[in-house]
Amino acid sequence: MKKIKTPLDKRQIETLKVGEEVLLSGSVYTARDQAHKRLVEAIAKNKKTPIDLRRQIIYYCGPTKTPRGKAIGSCGPTTASRMDDFTPLLLKAGLKGMIGKGSRSAEVERAIKKYRGVYFLAYAGCGALLTKYVKKAEPVAYKDLGPEAIYKLEVKSFPLIVGIDVKGNNVYKQLAKLKSED
């Protein structure tokens, strides 16, 4: 299986094809609804964001509490479409990758294409299994949000599926097209 590493550079992003399975190593930042709201508010007010988004990957995830001796609690993806309204602005600010589950809006698809990003799917509802691929986790911003804080995760061989590639090809649309051709 193809291995990719952070930071996601242009070369790596352009090799990723919709539907393909990849293993990601490096660092990602978690951020969900409330963190997105705050990040976008900061950008709108020309304030510095607590993390530098450029070339980063955001993982839509709010983990459970960390059991003793473990790196992280259960950590599967949350529904990406809730972050759709915030996403184009973050991509414009330099964000390169997003990990989540489920569909994205046409506007997000266009922004991914325009700003040369990529959207990955993680195994949905498999938060226990996914802990195996997270080596380290620490909250780095918005700690008052509890599970919705921004955590920096070190991941190794984290299994992903390319949901929307840099050309704007969308895995769910492809499936719909195949279905209608049947």
Place this chain on the structure above:
Amino acid sequence: MRKILAKTIENIVAELCILANLNLRKDVLATLKAARLKEKNNQAKSLISVIIQNALIAKKEKRAICQDTGMPCVFVEIGQKAYVEGDLKAAITKGVEAGYKKGFLRNSIVHNPLVRQSPRYLPPVIHIDIVKGNKLKLTVLPKGFGCENKAQLKMFKPTAKISEIKNFIVEVVRTAGPDACPPYVVGVGIGGTADYAAFLAKKALLQRVENQKPKTKNQRFANDVLRAVNKLNIGPMGLGGKTTALALNLETYPTHIAGLPVAVNISCHALRSATAVI
């Protein structure tokens, strides 16, 4: 009258919270395994395997099946010959907090839905019913919100055709699409009032999930709608396949001559609940 101590309830609720979140229901696991066998799409088959593997890891390593340990919903059936010495609701609430802390689950509850600060473990949603006998039955259903967000209610005209109701239920699943972690378990509530139908749809998720020959008219209807839902070919993780829903459970109640409330409450594949009888 049989006395039941509030402290007993508190301890049992705590254990049920952990059990529900760590051990996938046996019937759900069995249905996933059966679905994997029937699945023809290779990727779908493989994704169901990942889901099953996740459940096994969660049980073995004592971890939450999913990071969304839900909004705890507690269903209580108290026999009318039993009484609780102490505060029942406080005991349940304390039990939820204790269980969620001990199980390293998630604080996913905001006190004010409009202000949304500092999530906590509490409060749970509690449903209390009084039944015959002298026992007390407790069920904890941690309801994940990715799927809860796909719930819908429609107030049909009393003359609505069965096919219209079927189409509505299928449409609710189609709208959920890949977003709420398919394969789903679909809960349907028909009858009562608007709020009661919604409650019935949630309660339907407590029914065993199993492939059995339909015996009643309602079961035949449920099976028929399930078949239609699976024709959507949304599949596991929405990546295609015949396993869009593992089951469709139906609860009904008499309703008013002027109405026909139909509610749908979708559960993701991590349908979690645990029950104890005191």
